[in-house]
Amino acid sequence: MTWEPIRNGFQVQADFVHQEEQHRRRIASVVKSLGGGKMEVSGRLTLAASAASTTITDARIGVNSVLIFTPETANAAAEIGAGTLYVSATGRVNGSAVVTHANNSQTDRSFLVAIIG
Numbered sequence: 001m002t003w004e005p006i007r008n009g010f011q012v013q014a015d016f017v018h019q020e021e022q023h024r025r026r027i028a029s030v031v032k033s034l035g036g037g038k039m040e041v042s043g044r045l046t047l048a049a050s051a052a053s054t055t056i057t058d059a060r061i062g063v064n065s066v067l068i069f070t071p072e073t074a075n076a077a078a079e080i081g082a083g084t085l086y087v088s089a090t091g092r093v094n095g096s097a098v099v100t101h102a103n104n105s106q107t108d109r110s111f112l113v114a115i116i117g
Contacts, residue, residue, distance in 0.1 A: 001048035
């Protein structure tokens, strides 16, 4: 199992700047980036082989987060198609989520995952 947060280099936080005009310019830049879909909310997940679940540990995950999975391989797409991939409400806590999936020996079930909320 691997989990790798994807950092696109887009800083979406408007850090405080002492000069008012520069601070407003920074806020405008952040808002423009967000409007263009430039949010650091994704990661790459490969499901654990020979296990029925995989845990994602990421500070961006909260109890009410929604995880959206995009398969990157045929075996990952088959996992979604079979209906065996899910995150239960009790599997989400602040900082991690347990992804339940089929228990098999495939090592290439890789997904892009968006964490929303």
